[in-house]
Amino acid sequence: MKQGFRQSMAWLHTWTGLLVGWLLLLIFMAGTASYYREEISRWMRPELPASQVSADVAAQRAVAFLQANAAHAETWFVTLPDARNPAIRLFWRNPDSMVKPPVEGERRRRGGGRFGEATVDPNTGNALEARQTRGGDFFYRLHFDLHYLPVMWARYLVGFCAMFMLVAIITGVITHKKIFKDFFTFRPEKGLRSWLDFHNVSAVMALPYHAMITYTGIVTLMVMYMPWGMKAAYPQDENAFFSEAFGGLPEITTEAGQRMPSAPVQRLLDSARLQWNGADVAGFSVVHPGADNAVIDIRQRDGRRLSSETPALRYDMVRGTLLQHSPEAGAATATRGVMYGLHLAHFADWGLRALFFLSGLVGCLMVASGVVLWAVKERPKHARQGRIGFGLRLVDALNIGTVAGLPIAFAAYFWGNRLLPVGLQARAEMEVSVFFYTWAAALVAAFVWPRRAMWAVQLYAGAAMFALLPVVNALTTSAHLGITLRTGDWVLAGFDLAMLAFGAMLALCAWRMQHWQPPLSAAEKKKRAAAMAHAAKTAEAGA
Amino acid sequence: MMLLALGLCFSAFVALSLATEKHPVAMQGRALIARVDRSAWRWVGWALLAVAFALSVSARGWALGPVLWLGAMTLAGIGLAFGLYPYRPRWIVPAACLVPLLGAAGLLL
Amino acid sequence: MDRPFATESRIHPSAHRRARFAAHFARPGWTVFARSMAAMFGGYALASSTAVFLAVALPGARGQAVLTGMLVAIVVAACAALWAFATRSALRAWLGIAVPALLLAAAAHALGAWS
Numbered sequence: 003m004k005q006g007f008r009q010s011m012a013w014l015h016t017w018t019g020l021l022v023g024w025l026l027l028l029i030f031m032a033g034t035a036s037y038y039r040e041e042i043s044r045w046m047r048p049e050l051p052a053s054q055v056s057a058d059v060a061a062q063r064a065v066a067f068l069q070a071n072a073a074h075a076e077t078w079f080v081t082l083p084d085a086r087n088p089a090i091r092l093f094w095r096n097p098d099s100m101v102k103p104p105v106e107g108e109r110r111r112r113g114g115g116r117f118g119e120a121t122v123d124p125n126t127g128n129a130l131e132a133r134q135t136r137g138g139d140f141f142y143r144l145h146f147d148l149h150y151l152p153v154m155w156a157r158y159l160v161g162f163c164a165m166f167m168l169v170a171i172i173t174g175v176i177t178h179k180k181i182f183k184d185f186f187t188f189r190p191e192k193g194l195r196s197w198l199d200f201h202n203v204s205a206v207m208a209l210p211y212h213a214m215i216t217y218t219g220i221v222t223l224m225v226m227y228m229p230w231g232m233k234a235a236y237p238q239d240e241n242a243f244f245s246e247a248f249g250g251l252p253e254i255t256t257e258a259g260q261r262m263p264s265a266p267v268q269r270l271l272d273s274a275r276l277q278w279n280g281a282d283v284a285g286f287s288v289v290h291p292g293a294d295n296a297v298i299d300i301r302q303r304d305g306r307r308l309s310s311e312t313p314a315l316r317y318d319m320v321r322g323t324l325l326q327h328s329p330e331a332g333a334a335t336a337t338r339g340v341m342y343g344l345h346l347a348h349f350a351d352w353g354l355r356a357l358f359f360l361s362g363l364v365g366c367l368m369v370a371s372g373v374v375l376w377a378v379k380e381r382p383k384h385a386r387q388g389r390i391g392f393g394l395r396l397v398d399a400l401n402i403g404t405v406a407g408l409p410i411a412f413a414a415y416f417w418g419n420r421l422l423p424v425g426l427q428a429r430a431e432m433e434v435s436v437f438f439y440t441w442a443a444a445l446v447a448a449f450v451w452p453r454r455a456m457w458a459v460q461l462y463a464g465a466a467m468f469a470l471l472p473v474v475n476a477l478t479t480s481a482h483l484g485i486t487l488r489t490g491d492w493v494l495a496g497f498d499l500a501m502l503a504f505g506a507m508l509a510l511c512a513w514r515m516q517h518w519q520p521p522l523s524a525a526e527k528k529k530r531a532a533a534m535a536h537a538a539k540t541a542e543a544g545a
Numbered sequence: 546m547m548l549l550a551l552g553l554c555f556s557a558f559v560a561l562s563l564a565t566e567k568h569p570v571a572m573q574g575r576a577l578i579a580r581v582d583r584s585a586w587r588w589v590g591w592a593l594l595a596v597a598f599a600l601s602v603s604a605r606g607w608a609l610g611p612v613l614w615l616g617a618m619t620l621a622g623i624g625l626a627f628g629l630y631p632y633r634p635r636w637i638v639p640a641a642c643l644v645p646l647l648g649a650a651g652l653l654l
Numbered sequence: 655m656d657r658p659f660a661t662e663s664r665i666h667p668s669a670h671r672r673a674r675f676a677a678h679f680a681r682p683g684w685t686v687f688a689r690s691m692a693a694m695f696g697g698y699a700l701a702s703s704t705a706v707f708l709a710v711a712l713p714g715a716r717g718q719a720v721l722t723g724m725l726v727a728i729v730v731a732a733c734a735a736l737w738a739f740a741t742r743s744a745l746r747a748w749l750g751i752a753v754p755a756l757l758l759a760a761a762a763h764a765l766g767a768w769s
Contacts, residue, residue: 007740010740011736011739011740014735014736014739018735165732165735168728168732169732169735169736172732173736182565183565185561185562185565185626186562186565186625186626189631190631190632203622203623203626203627207619207622207623207626208623210615210619211615211619220728221724221728224727228701228728230702231705231706231708231709231720231727232709234706234710234767235720236716243716246715247718247721306605306606306608306609308608308609332714332715333718334717334718334721334722334725335718335721337721338725341725344612349609353547353613354613354616357620358616360620360623361619364619
């Protein structure tokens with residue numbers, strides 16, 4: 003293009019942002035919500051008791067449950083309770099002989115019956131009896147697996163959007179000439195200028211976060227997006243790549259041996275803790291459980307490292323002897339581990355997690371203000387012609403339906419969780435449907451009437467849905483603010499309070515939208531000033 | 546420690562914003578501010594950011610410390626640019642003095 | 655932008671056709687399309703070549719080299735997109751991406767990839 007470097011970068015920024023902006027908004031909102039996925043899941047299953055059981059007791063109960071329900075599995079995976087999730091999460095892999103072929107007409111379970119999972123109450127050792135729901139995991143999966151699409155297609159699409167976002171971030175920085183001068187500049191009530199200021203400040207204030215989350219997001223799935231190096235360097239045996247590149251203990255390829263009882267798991271966990279000078283156990287996995295060559299890999303919980311690669315110890319589960327330490331990660335493995343760890347933020351305690359969540363929200367505001375900014379900039383060109391062109395109308399509708407409509411859908415998902423009958427068939431899927439039907443309704447309404455009034459209507463609807471959620475909670479459960487504030491259950495209370503806060507923010511936006519006045523032109527301002535001066539003179543003369 | 550780091554980042558940002566032309570207009574104590582040279586505010590701001598960085602690293606190590614520092618800057622910057630400057634400019638200077646003190650007090654508790 | 659060819663009676667008819675053909679590609683819609691293709695497909699190809707080259711060329715453990723290649727490839731893809739739109743013409747956009755991609759692929763093949 004016959005234009006300068008900055009202008010071409012500005013053009014690229016506009017289009018990489020606009021073309022995928024609405025999908026990015028969904029990804030960003032769902033991803034930001036995922037920071038609190040455990041807490042959301044807890045709120046969505048209020049029947050679950052908070053439990054204070056030691057890790058050893060939890061581990062014993064986990065093993066007992068698995069011995070009773072998954073005795074013939076090839077591998078067991080156990081995640082012990084932690085501060086954010088009081089339940090024991092179990093996962094197991096069945097041998098090929100147990101995999102049932104798909105029945106004609108029956109909805110195919112993911113994995114085809116190869117995997118089993120359970121959530122166990124560490125207080126009782128039994129599977130948790132709580133309403134069937136996907137909880138916060140829905141948002142987590144949504145932000146990279148989307149929904150209604152085959153998972154692989156969804157991940158390619160999300161990766162494509164993420165690359166666009168990465169280019170948008172870089173071009174944004176290049177285009178923003180006065181990035182330091184205008185670092186703190188936000189001038190409200192000035193129309194297009196304000197939208198641009200808002201977009202700039204929200205982008206720059208969390209710029210390290212935005213760049214990090216986008217790049218690390220792509221890194222998380224990079225083996226899928228960029229497998230060619232692996233295929234070139236490991237032409238025959240890709241499995242070797244995975245065991246060499248992703249650190250950790252080598253895969254076990256032997257067959258299961260004779261049945262033999264294992265050592266008590268508590269002894270093994272104690273031994274691991276001794277090796278680690280007291281660090282906690284996050285969980286463990288067992289290969290060939292119940293066999294004479296059963297092996298247990300115990301994973302460390304370390305809150306001081308960014309990397310997702312945590313040290314592990316491998317023990318012979320029958321004799322209790324230490325077999326192996328997990329190897330030191332290579333430089334690239336460690337780098338990738340840090341990238342993945344930063345994206346997941348598993349290391350984050352309540353304070354850091356709140357900061358990540360805030361940065362994610364700022365990211366949502368950045369994307370939203372970007373797409374709105376484009377419409378605000380475009381509108382005067384259409385006003386001159388007297389009618390809104392197709393492109394602007396489309397953008398307006400998508401803006402309303404997504405920026406204002408998605409929050410309604412998020413709130414509706416929580417309403418569905420409280421209002422749908424507990425014993426309903428396919429309840430979890432129904433809750434998800436509520437989310438999408440609500441979003442669809444918001445989009446349809448926006449396409450029918452893409453005007454300022456619709457903005458206000460949808461923002462007010464979102465505000466009401468969020469603000470009334472604690473009320474719905476109180477009417478349908480006994481885990482409402484009246485009780486949780488008293489007992490100091492900050493997860494549940496915090497959720498309700500956050501809903502009130504979102505409701506208030508949306509109400510403020512809605513109110514401003516409703517009472518917006520178009521800025522006066524210079525001629526209008528002069529006329530008004532003259533009229534006021536005249537009125538003042540007449541009043542003086544009369545007095 | 547996090548509160549203190551946050552407070553120092555906030556004060557640092559206030560100092561840095563004073564070094565730019567646009568902002569001192571509506572603030573409390575602008576006569577006092579005007580007496581100090583603009584580039585001096587830049588030094589103060591960067592120094593406070595460095596102290597906040599050191600505190601963050603000493604509290605959480607070299608891995609989590611920088612992450613905490615960056616997050617604190619984001620929060621401080623958003624509060625200043627979207628909250629105080631456009632809507633409550635008179636609160637800025639008092640807050641810049643008070644918030645780090647509150648953070649320091651939090652340490653002692 | 656076109657010069658008035660009709661008045662130049664000494665120009666051969668085939669030169670007219672070539673000139674009109676070239677003018678077609680000078681339209682802004684076409685350059686945007688060409689650059690976008692260079693950025694997306696060319697960029698992905700360049701990133702892939704980089705990943706393969708690094709996977710076979712970097713010293714040390716194979717697994718580490720492959721991972722490094724992937725991490726770098728992402729950045730290369732983003733830079734390719736910037737190049738495709740910053741450079742003077744759509745042709746330069748394509749050349750600046752395709753030539754390095756082919757060179758890296760050739761070097762990787764020489765080092766043992768796809769052998």
